[in-house]
Amino acid sequence: MPQALRLGIAGLGTVGVGVAKIIQNHADLMTARAGRPIEISCVSARDPSKKRDVDFSSYEWVADARDLASKDNVDVVLELIGGSEGLALELVKSALENKKHVVTANKALLAHHGYELAQIAEKNGVTLAYEAAVAGGIPAIKALREGVAANRIDAVYGILNGTCNYMLTNMRETGRDFDVILKEAQEMGYAEADPSFDVDGIDAGHKLCLLSAIAFGTKPDFANLQMTGIRKITPTDIKFAQDFGYRIKLLGIAERTKDGSIMQLLEPCLVPVTNPVGVIEDVYNAVYIDGDSVDTVLVTGRGAGEGPTASAVMADVIDIAWGIHIPTFGVPVEQLKDPDWMNLNDTHSHYYLRINVLDQAGVMAEISTILRDLQISIESMSQHGRDPGAEVSIVLTTHEARHGDMVKACEMFAALESVVNEPCLMRVETLE
Ligand SMILES: NC(=O)c1ccc[n+]([C@@H]2O[C@H](COP(=O)([O-])OP(=O)(O)OC[C@H]3O[C@@H](n4cnc5c(N)ncnc54)[C@H](OP(=O)(O)O)[C@@H]3O)[C@@H](O)[C@H]2O)c1
Structure with missing residues (x-):
């Protein structure tokens, strides 16, 4: 039998427990799918005395999760604590630097530090995997x-x-x-x-x-x-x-x-x-x-929950067991470009707009005038409710308009005396 892949799990909450359940309940299936046994060797969380849904007592307890990064009996560190800074960041960084593969479900960490962490992973020839970080159980x-x-x-x-x-x-x-x-x-x-x-x-x-x-x-x-x-x-x-x-x-x-x-x-x-x-x-x-x-x-x-998220974590672990290595963001780090963002004000869309106003004469005309002056063409416009002097909603949709103009219109509506609170503006997305 090939050598087992040994995991050190940091974080025994919803996701950590889910991962342990899969490993304990499906050991044979995991061995078949990974080509070798997958074992938990060490675990770490905040409170060693906490009652958990899974029995962790047969695994080595590591009081400071950071120490998982240097354990000889750990091939892969599973970072399942969370947070974009502090412990999670320190643990992932030092695990990668110590040439240990890392699997994480932590989107905040990767959104803030993904580039730097991908660099460290690549430099050290190890995998940084995060299937569970985006949309839970969905691959x-x-x-x-x-x-x-x-x-x-x-x-x-x-x-x-x-x-x-x-x-x-x-x-x-x-x-x-x-x-x-x-x-x-x-x-x-x-x-x-x-x-x-x-x-x-x-x-x-x-x-x-x-x-x-x-x-x-x-x-x-x-x-x-x-x-x-x-x-x-x-x-x-x-x-x-x-x-x-x-x-x-x-x-x-x-x-x-x-x-x-x-x-x-x-x-x-x-x-x-x-x-x-x-x-x-x-x-x-x-x-x-x-x-x-x-x-x-x-x-x-x-997109979340114990089972779905643990399923995604284990998919990454199985890839690592087979030696499958794909760059963190799909291409080598040096090829990742600085994004050239389009200014959202220059985008065009149909819009939905709700404006809460005091029900009084002339409000519709004021709204129409602002839209006309900004050359925003109304597709439909209606008042929801009729209650003189009280708050009612005016709801309208526009033909295609420039986002910057819609934002400007909302600012102008908000300044009107009859407008009660900030207008609600949404794009109508055809997704075509
Ligand atoms: N839950 C989901 O459905 C889901 C879905 C996708 C992604 N995620 C991501 O998965 C990660 C974990 O989420 P979760 O829902 O499993 O969180 P959780 O249930 O709150 O569990 C967090 C775990 O981290 C441990 N921990 C917290 N601070 C610690 C510290 N200073 N030192 C050592 N251990 C510490 C906790 O220990 P104690 O148990 O001893 O308190 C707990 O076991 C997060 O990045 C989250 O964004 C979660």
Whole structure:
């Protein structure tokens, strides 16, 4: 029997426990799939006395996770702690420097330090793998980096955060407000006590940044990604979208423009229900790839959770067991380019706009005048509700317009006395 591949696992939470369960429950299958046994030799977490779903007592306990990087009985370090700085960063760096392969589920770490870590991995001839970091159990990295490697990628986009998708689905199905659904999602364990990573788009932004780097051979560049989350979405927006055959989805889109620059955005958009992405609901994620030879590829499934995420971690471990080595972002690090970002203000789209106003004479005319002066053409416009002097919503859609002009229009609406709070602006994405 060939020598076992020995793992040191840092982090025994949701993902770490899931990985241990697969190794313990499917030892024979893993050996067959990996061509050799896969063993856990050491584990580390914060609290050695914590009751866990799996018995870790037969493995060596390492009090300081950083020490896994230099253990002789560890071939691969699994970083399953999380966080873009501190312990996770130190551990991954020193493991790679000590010529140990690293598998991580940590998108924040890679979005912020992926380039530097890929350099260290390459210099030391080891693998830095992160299938679980993007869209959990969906083999999105493999699909993009290996499955369609023969293609020039023109676009990659998707639904990259299960919490937001669950909340938007629930808001649509029940007509309830964001705050109510968020509270419920927190009680059910779908959303964190501090939900900002999810609902403000940061988590999905981390993932988009990694997909974009692979798709276009660029350095991951999270600092230049603007993100808009889903806090502003109301039942009115969802109802309007539904009435016109759309669903609201938090979309990450990275696209190569005609002049070779890259357009990258992460924001809620209206997506037609006739598009496969429009019908991805609940906690499901989806990644859509557009390649010049393959045309379009859609991969979908569970984007988080113990089993799906552990499944992706083990896929990376099995590759390492076979000696499969693909550069971290698909090409050697020295070939990764600095992205040439397209200015989002110069992009064009159809738009949805909701403006909450005091119901009084002349408001519609003020709004129309601003749009006319900016040469934005209205496709439809309607007032939702009638309640003189009270707050009502004006909802409109535009023909194709320049983003910068739409932003300017929103600034001008916000300055009107009759406008109650910031307008809600969303792209209507045909995804064609
Ligand atoms: N959960 C998911 O569905 C999912 C999906 C995709 C990616 N990920 C990523 O996977 C990683 C792990 O997520 P998770 O959900 O498994 O997190 P988790 O349940 O919170 O577990 C984190 C683990 O890290 C340990 N830890 C925290 N601080 C530590 C420290 N200073 N020293 C040693 N150990 C420490 C904790 O120890 P104790 O148990 O002793 O407290 C715990 O075992 C994150 O990067 C996350 O973004 C998670």
